Amino acid sequence: MTLLTVLLGCATVGAVAGSLGCFAVLRRQSLLGDALAHAALPGVCLAFLAGAALGLDPRGPLLLLSGALLTAWLGTLLVIAITATTRLKQDAAIGIVLSVFFGTGIVLLTYVQKHAADARQAGLDRFLFGQAASLLARDVWTMAALGGAVLLTVTLLFRPFQIVAFDGEHAASLGYPVRAIEVLLVSLIALAVVVGLQAVGVVLMAALVVTPAAAARQWTDRLGRMVLLAGGIGGAAGAMGAWASSLRSHLPTGPIIVLFATGLLGVSLLLAPRRGIVWGAVRRARNRRRVRVENLLKDLWRLGEQDGRFAGPRAISDLLAVRGAPRSVVEEARTDGYAAVAGAAVELTPTGLDRASRIVRNHRIWELYLSRRLEIADDHLHRDAEEMEHALEDDVIEQIDRALGRPAKDPHGRPIPRGAPAA
Amino acid sequence: MSRDLTILAVGAAAAVACALPGTFLLLRGMSLLGDAISHAVLPGIVIAFLLSGTVSALPVVLGAGAVGLFTVFLIETLRRTRRVKEDASIAVVFPALFALGVLLVVQFAGQKDLDQECVLYGEIAYAHFDTMTLFGVVTLSRPLVVLAVVALLNLAFVVGFWKELKLSTFDGTLAAALGLSPALVHYLLMGAVSATTVASFESIGAILVVAFLIVPPATAYLLTDRLSVMLALACGIGVGAVAIGYEFARRTDTSIAGSMAVAMGLLFALAWLFAPSEGVLGRLYRRRLAADRFAKALVLERLAREPASYKALGRDLAWDSERLSHVLASLRAQGHVSGDDARMEPTPGGLAFARDVMQ
Numbered sequence: 063m064t065l066l067t068v069l070l071g072c073a074t075v076g077a078v079a080g081s082l083g084c085f086a087v088l089r090r091q092s093l094l095g096d097a098l099a100h101a102a103l104p105g106v107c108l109a110f111l112a113g114a115a116l117g118l119d120p121r122g123p124l125l126l127l128s129g130a131l132l133t134a135w136l137g138t139l140l141v142i143a144i145t146a147t148t149r150l151k152q153d154a155a156i157g158i159v160l161s162v163f164f165g166t167g168i169v170l171l172t173y174v175q176k177h178a179a180d181a182r183q184a185g186l187d188r189f190l191f192g193q194a195a196s197l198l199a200r201d202v203w204t205m206a207a208l209g210g211a212v213l214l215t216v217t218l219l220f221r222p223f224q225i226v227a228f229d230g231e232h233a234a235s236l237g238y239p240v241r242a243i244e245v246l247l248v249s250l251i252a253l254a255v256v257v258g259l260q261a262v263g264v265v266l267m268a269a270l271v272v273t274p275a276a277a278a279r280q281w282t283d284r285l286g287r288m289v290l291l292a293g294g295i296g297g298a299a300g301a302m303g304a305w306a307s308s309l310r311s312h313l314p315t316g317p318i319i320v321l322f323a324t325g326l327l328g329v330s331l332l333l334a335p336r337r338g339i340v341w342g343a344v345r346r347a348r349n350r351r352r353v354r355v356e357n358l359l360k361d362l363w364r365l366g367e368q369d370g371r372f373a374g375p376r377a378i379s380d381l382l383a384v385r386g387a388p389r390s391v392v393e394e395a396r397t398d399g400y401a402a403v404a405g406a407a408v409e410l411t412p413t414g415l416d417r418a419s420r421i422v423r424n425h426r427i428w429e430l431y432l433s434r435r436l437e438i439a440d441d442h443l444h445r446d447a448e449e450m451e452h453a454l455e456d457d458v459i460e461q462i463d464r465a466l467g468r469p470a471k472d473p474h475g476r477p478i479p480r481g482a483p484a485a
Numbered sequence: 486m487s488r489d490l491t492i493l494a495v496g497a498a499a500a501v502a503c504a505l506p507g508t509f510l511l512l513r514g515m516s517l518l519g520d521a522i523s524h525a526v527l528p529g530i531v532i533a534f535l536l537s538g539t540v541s542a543l544p545v546v547l548g549a550g551a552v553g554l555f556t557v558f559l560i561e562t563l564r565r566t567r568r569v570k571e572d573a574s575i576a577v578v579f580p581a582l583f584a585l586g587v588l589l590v591v592q593f594a595g596q597k598d599l600d601q602e603c604v605l606y607g608e609i610a611y612a613h614f615d616t617m618t619l620f621g622v623v624t625l626s627r628p629l630v631v632l633a634v635v636a637l638l639n640l641a642f643v644v645g646f647w648k649e650l651k652l653s654t655f656d657g658t659l660a661a662a663l664g665l666s667p668a669l670v671h672y673l674l675m676g677a678v679s680a681t682t683v684a685s686f687e688s689i690g691a692i693l694v695v696a697f698l699i700v701p702p703a704t705a706y707l708l709t710d711r712l713s714v715m716l717a718l719a720c721g722i723g724v725g726a727v728a729i730g731y732e733f734a735r736r737t738d739t740s741i742a743g744s745m746a747v748a749m750g751l752l753f754a755l756a757w758l759f760a761p762s763e764g765v766l767g768r769l770y771r772r773r774l775a776a777d778r779f780a781k782a783l784v785l786e787r788l789a790r791e792p793a794s795y796k797a798l799g800r801d802l803a804w805d806s807e808r809l810s811h812v813l814a815s816l817r818a819q820g821h822v823s824g825d826d827a828r829m830e831p832t833p834g835g836l837a838f839a840r841d842v843m844q
Contacts, residue, residue: 092576093517100692147765148757150511154703157516158753161696165746168606168693172740190605191587265605265692266587269580276573314591317584324581331568339566 065308068194071202072304072319073297075258078209079267080274080296081216081289082254085247087275088227088285093156094138094248096268098255100160101137102130103167103264106189107174121185123204123260130256137163138248167264192263192316194304201260208257212250216289223247224285261300263316270296270323277327280334295330299323353452355395359418360425360451361385362401362410363479372415375407419479424459425451426472426479431462433473440473491613491626493731496745498632499685500723503697504705505639506677508719511702512654512712513674517572518557519698521579522675523682523691525556527586527604530686535593546631546683553679554672556582583691606742607690628688635684639677643716646670651712689742696746697723700753707756707763726752778842780812785821785839788831795826 086095109129113120137159144155171186188196216223225233226243234240251271258267278292303319332340361381366372378392392408395401400414410418428450429443438446463469472478486494510519529552533545556578563574590604612628619625643650653660653667660667678698685694705718729752730745737744758765787793787801799809813829816822821835831839 087570087573090570090572092570092572096520096576144757147768148707148763150703150706151514151516153514154511154516154699157520157695157699158703158750160520161693162700162746162750162753165693165696165743165750168743169734169737169739169747172743173737176738266580266584268576269584272573272576273580276569276577280568312591314587317587317591320580320584321588324577324584327577331566337568339568 065305067199067202068197068308069301069304071197071205072194072261072300072315074202074206074209074300075261076270076274076296076298076300076303076319076323077293078212078254078296079258079270080278080292080294080299081213082251083271083273083275083296084278084285084289084292085223085227086251086271087279092272093153093268094141095251095255095271097137097141097156097160097163098134098252099259099264099267100167101163102134102256102259103189104163104170105129105131105133106259107167107170107186108133110174110186111170123198123201126189127204127208127256127259130259131252133163134252134256135249138252164264188263189259190263190265191314192259192261192266192319194261194307194315195311197260205257205260208253212253212257213293215246215250219243219246220286220289227285261304261315262319263314266316266320269320270299273320273323273327274299277323277330280330280337295326296323299326351394354391355398355400356417356421356452357385358391358395359400359410359414360421362408362414363418363422367476373410375404375409378406378408381408416481419481420456421451423479424454426476427459427463427466427469428454429472429474430466430469430478434466443473486613486626488610488613489731489735491629492609492741493728495609495612495626495629495632495688496727496731496741497724498629498636499689499694500697500701500727500745501720502632502636502639502681503685503694504701504719504723505636505643505716506674506681507698508702508705508712508716509643509650509654509674510678511699511706516699516703517575518560518675519678519682520695521560521575522553522556522678523694523698524579525582526550526553526679526683526686527583527691528552528589529586530683530691531586531589531593535589546635546680549683550676550679552582553682554676556679557672557675586691603687603690605690606693606740607686607688609688609741612688628684631684632688635681639681642673642677646673650674689745693742693746696749700746700749701726704749704753704756707753707760722752723749777812777815780808781816781821782839782842784809784812784816785831785835786843788822788829789836789839792824792828792830794828798829 083095086092106126106129109126109132110120112118112129113122113125118125140159141152141155144150144158145152150158174186185193185196222233222238222243225236225238226240226247230240230244233243255267255271258270262270274292274296275288277295278288281291282288299319299322302322303315306322307313307315307318330338332338335341358381362376363372365376365380378389381392392401392403395408395414396403400411400417402409402411425447428447432438432443432446433440470478507519510516526549529549530545533549537545560571560574560578563569563578564571569577587604612626615627616624617627617630619630649660649665649670652663652665653670657667660670682691682694682698685697689697701723702715702719704722705715708718709715726748727745730748731741733739733748734741734744756764759767761767783802784798787798793801795809795813798813799806802809804812813822816835819834819838821832821838822829823832824830
């Protein structure tokens with residue numbers, strides 16, 4: 063068994079589970095995967111015992127996977143039945159099925175280890191934490207065939223799956239057989255989980271369903287891309303995990319794959335464009351800086367209004383009297399090209415003057431709009447305008463300006479500037 | 486203590502210790518947070534084990550238990566970024582921590598007696614050999630002492646915070662309005678769950694403890710509406726399952742803790758089927774009973790308008806004769822209908838019965 067084949071096997075597992083996981087995550091059924099995986103354990107053991115009793119090869123991958131699928135299915139049915147017929151909630155039902163089925167699996171596993179003819183070679187414990195190194199060529203072929211069938215089904219039925227995942231009632235109104243589609247979807251997730259058991263193990267398989275999907279969600283808002291991305295992320299985690307676990311003997315593959323997937327989720331949460339936490343922080347910092355600088359420009363403009371001298375140098379200490387803006391903000395305005403600094407004096411550049419006039423114009427037109435059109439009391443205008451002056455776009459302000467009849471003064475009688483004053 | 490008795494006592498202590506906080510987890514809809522904590526404490530346990538050489542010591546239980554609280558905090562933080570939904574954040578956080586723990590176990594396996602099997606289903610049989618001497622006189626199993634102490638602490642928590650727990654479980658808003666700080670109760674409960682799973686780890690493993698936490702309270706929940714009764718029942722059911730499970734494991738020579746979890750599942754299945762008010766059979770029976778009463782009332786109403794023959798009745802109601810005969814036989818037996826098949830009319834008792842049903 064070459065390393066390449068093992069890598070391919072684990073990548074398949076990750077890709078299939080990751081793609082299908084998107085539907086579980088979107089339908090808020092993340093923990094159903096956990097129940098499915100745990101519930102598969104007794105099926106594996108029963109299939110082994112049945113195979114041995116019937117004279118079949120008890121380690122045949124198809125046999126073991128069929129058993130796993132059977133009890134995983136039974137577990138899901140029980141979760142649904144418990145939720146439907148008792149006052150227990152779904153989370154409790156999942157917890158009950160997961161732990162009792164797992165306990166049953168452990169009982170059967172210890173039974174197999176003590177009583178089966180070729181006890182030690184049974185190697186069923188690889189289903190607990192996964193052991194990629196124990197994968198045989200026929201295992202990988204079985205996994206690839208089943209995984210391929212799952213992915214093909216998802217591709218062919220993508221549209222109905224998408225509608226059901228987002229809005230079941232809408233799907234029903236369009237005439238889709240919602241119940242059947244839901245059952246098919248859960249079955250495919252169960253199949254994806256079962257296919258991955260040998261490589262990842264029952265205990266951690268759930269993570270491979272949820273984590274790549276949660277990571278992919280950060281990069282896109284479109285389901286199609288999310289499914290492809292989650293498949294890619296899962297596949298990458300699978301291949302990397304298999305590779306890393308091959309570096310040392312007897313290293314279980316499941317935990318390593320899960321840690322790689324979690325790492326990829328961490329990177330996605332921090333760095334994905336638009337949704338990434340880092341970019342969010344950068345955006346907020348940039349925004350705060352823009353508001354700071356614009357407020358400084360506005361203060362300089364107001365000082366200009368007091369003595370009629372808009373351009374020309376002005377002592378920074380005069381500015382401090384207005385808002386207490388620190389020297390660093392003056393520096394930021396200089397970097398942005400809005401101000402020139404010479405020693406203790408600051409001067410608005412032509413672009414700075416233009417920008418300042420726009421901010422003051424925004425502020426005063428907005429105040430007038432609030433006062434005239436929305437009839438808001440004069441003493442409530444300023445605070446709102448302080449925020450809106452930084453947010454209003456030029457074309458919006460132009461429309462409001464026109465609607466107000468291009469007024470000359472704001473509600474407090476101050477002039478509304480239109481463009482920078484002549485020097 | 487004999488080996489059998491030690492195992493039973495350890496199992497019973499674990500069952501009681503788990504059932505107390507487990508009941509509140511269940512009622513608060515947080516069963517899966519218990520699942521998450523029990524998995525996620527593993528790295529804490531392994532590190533504590535490597536540092537101290539044993540898991541069954543109270544400081545280690547509290548220390549590793551802090552990892553459980555950290556897990557709850559981590560899940561909450563991830564959810565608050567609003568980039569991952571709550572169910573997904575649970576499903577993402579605990580496998581990662583558990584995977585880390587498993588790798589630590591494998592890394593140091595062989596050096597100390599901690600292995601993957603132990604992580605999964607514990608070794609309750611070893612409890613008999615790991616002893617400690619109390620007050621220089623009594624020699625007892627160390628896991629038993631630790632679990633008994635944790636069970637008592639949990640009992641003290643439940644009794645001491647009875648009002649707070651009850652109110653914040655059933656009406657969080659009212660609890661907050663009364664100044665009872667639901668957040669504090671929440672984290673205390675999570676702390677109790679963490680400490681309990683750590684204390685149970687050596688004997689029943691990180692996964693089967695979920696069965697001990699959730700299944701007996703869920704079973705009790707199907708049997709009663711009273712919180713105090715539910716707590717007592719959950720403890721009793723847990724202890725009963727421990728005894729049944731041990732007997733089964735002894736006879737089949739299989740995992741003891743696994744068998745105990747299976748026994749809990751069986752008791753749950755029994756309650757699910759046979760519970761008086763919540764059980765499936767009880768519900769079916771009551772539905773059947775209601776349908777029966779309604780059918781009788783229909784017949785009586787028809788006869789109250791005008792006495793009728795068997796034939797006319799069958800035509801008017803459009804029932805098959807088997808059903809009609811069955812209902813009439815039962816009505817006659819109760820004395821609600823008088824007369825023969827040619828002309829039947831309702832008795833005063835029958836009219837009263839019909840009025841009662843139709844209201």
